[in-house]
């Protein structure tokens with residue numbers, strides 16, 4: 001960090017204008033434009049100079065994004081790269097070496113590289129710290145073997161965040177390390193898994209003798225859990241504490257329906273719509289407050305509360321939408337097994353939103369796990385018995 | 399109000415036997431894998447299962463007297479069949495044909511049609527949109543001379559129907575052969591593909607008048623109420639399956655070195671659900687008993703049963719998905735079939751709020767006056 005005071009809104013606006021004066025969206029290659037924006041530090045302004053930012057306050061991001069959007073700036077596939085932007089980037093910034101940051105952050109932000117998260121396994125879901133995928137050090141690098149599951153976007157991804165076991169003799173939390181895996185490496189086998197919506201949004205990923213070079217390890221050997229926890233807290237913020245405009249997100253479909261279809265309104269549902277609106281707005285403000293609190297620091301366990309509330313809201317809202325729709329709610333649009341178009345939630349039927357929202361209380365840690373985190377880590381309640389904490393991982397029952 | 403004696407809410411030995419026959423047929427013919435596969439095939443109704451249920455177990459005419467081709471049992475036994483069909487999310491047109499149409503034909507006293515529907519040789523469907531809140535004809539349904547027309551979206555159990563029973567806007571009820579060249583039955587991509595809906599277009603098909611005037615409208619309304627009363631039993635079956643599947647999984651899945659069933663957070667969810675299902679069973683049994691006895695409390699019992707069972711089934715299915723974690727969210731596990739059935743069944747014959755509103759009228763707990771009328775002084779002058 002330089003010693004000079006951080007940029008204020010005015011100077012940032014001037015920098016943005018100057019950039020846009022010499023780079024016209026549409027008149028140059030989209031990718032070149034995005035790369036130039038990154039290099040100018042106008043991608044994520046709070047990131048350090050040289051890494052897509054200018055060390056400015058994150059509060060100033062919105063005005064920059066707005067200026068670029070108004071100028072018709074190309075999209076960096078942000079909808080597809082939620083894991084990259086929301087989870088991988090903060091993890092790399094916090095735990096990566098400078099060389100790793102230089103290498104991965106730019107193509108991540110421009111959308112050239114989509115990222116995915118190879119955490120969950122058939123035997124390690126809520127109990128993520130019990131992952132069994134092994135990483136064994138050889139002269140050529142780390143050799144990875146194991147099976148991951150529920151991996152969203154693995155079929156789109158160039159890189160993955162991988163949590164693997166490097167020391168089976170250590171107690172489970174202490175024997176893991178964290179790697180970045182090139183998804184095009186030999187031995188990576190991505191097989192689609194179908195969801196309740198009909199779509200194949202996530203995958204099983206089989207890793208067979210996948211070679212990961214030493215320079216792709218993040219943080220120390222044995223520190224995998226610490227890094228993964230950082231990623232998860234960012235994930236929960238990304239999932240729960242987005243700050244859309246008022247009536248953005250799931251509540252928007254419901255309020256639209258209520259306003260545009262007076263024929264569907266029923267007195268008994270009016271108060272429920274209003275309650276959900278109140279819930280949505282409270283969550284939105286809570287998320288905004290959480291983000292303000294965390295501008296400087298890293299997200300803490302509080303993000304779990306936002307994620308928990310978001311899942312409830314999304315589920316109740318889409319359920320009520322179906323109740324309102326009645327006969328129309330009984331119809332679905334498409335059960336075909338296909339890769340989803342991310343971000344088209346609003347274009348799908350209410351039934352799709354209802355079904356997809358069921359995943360909200362499972363993905364990124366279940367709602368029960370969120371409650372446990374709040375109870376134990378925020379409220380300081382005594383943790384439940386964990387007989388497995390101090391036993392060497394390889395001796396745990398499976 | 400006089401306090402009636404509560405009828406038996408238990409299962410009789412005959413009902414238990416019936417249940418085990420139906421269950422064993424379903425075990426042979428309706429594994430979840432085959433139900434799931436059928437939802438993705440062109441013909442989503444299981445015709446083989448339907449034949450076995452009709453011919454071997456004789457479930458299609460339970461509520462019909464023997465002289466009309468039925469089994470001479472009652473709606474109570476029919477409800478037990480529905481519980482089992484719900485437990486298996488079985489793709490057969492039982493609710494639409496053996497309950498709704500049958501009740502309507504009973505009310506209209508159309509013996510010949512009743513006989514063929516009771517024996518299961520022919521399937522009938524009542525041509526109204528499945529989720530409407532009140533038993534009412536579609537406004538497009540008309541009878542001119544002896545030719546009927548109707549364009550009705552989202553009809554229940556009509557895909558394999560041989561006979562369409564069409565309430566008309568003028569208050570008649572007519573029957574049209576599905577094979578009539580004027581009839582088009584188009585499958586709907588449905589939220590619940592184990593009970594796929596159909597859009598019906600009838601254009602000048604030759605129609606047989608079955609009833610008119612108050613006789614027709616009261617038959618329709620009674621049939622609708624009986625169907626609502628009995629749907630509750632199907633919802634009960636759905637809920638029971640979901641709780642059992644969830645509890646079963648809690649007893650085998652380990653995380654953090656222990657069975658997840660040892661976590662009180664999950665135990666309590668299951669315990670609460672069990673209590674809800676115990677109530678759902680009682681109200682569903684009561685509704686079936688009222689239907690069987692033609693009780694004066696039937697309308698209340700039906701509205702009550704729908705208010706309770708719609709929500710219990712949905713919540714059971716939602717909990718079942720949640721208890722299974724990632725697996726619960728996949729296509730390759732049956733929980734989603736139950737979720738889709740539960741949510742759809744909750745909308746069929748109107749959502750729970752509609753039934754509560756009906757109930758309010760029946761028990762003299764009417765809503766507040768329309769806003770504004772109570773405080774005229776607040777109107778700006």
Ligand SMILES: Cc1cc2nc3c(=O)[nH]c(=O)nc-3n(C[C@H](O)[C@H](O)[C@H](O)COP(=O)(O)OP(=O)(O)OC[C@H]3O[C@@H](n4cnc5c(N)ncnc54)[C@H](O)[C@@H]3O)c2cc1C
Pocket residue numbers: 116117118119120121122123124125126127149150151152153202359362363364365366367368369372651653654658661663664720721722723724725727
């Ligand atoms: C749509 C979707 C996308 C996903 N994407 C990814 C991805 O990209 N990458 C990735 O790595 N993973 C992903 N996941 C996986 C997700 O993180 C796991 O499914 C989740 O952590 C739960 O693990 P599990 O499925 O093994 O369920 P389990 O952990 O087996 O949980 C089963 C049930 O037990 C409950 N439970 C478990 N432990 C406790 C406890 N201590 N106290 C109380 N209740 C408990 C759970 O809440 C749940 O109800 C995704 C999941 C979904 C549904």
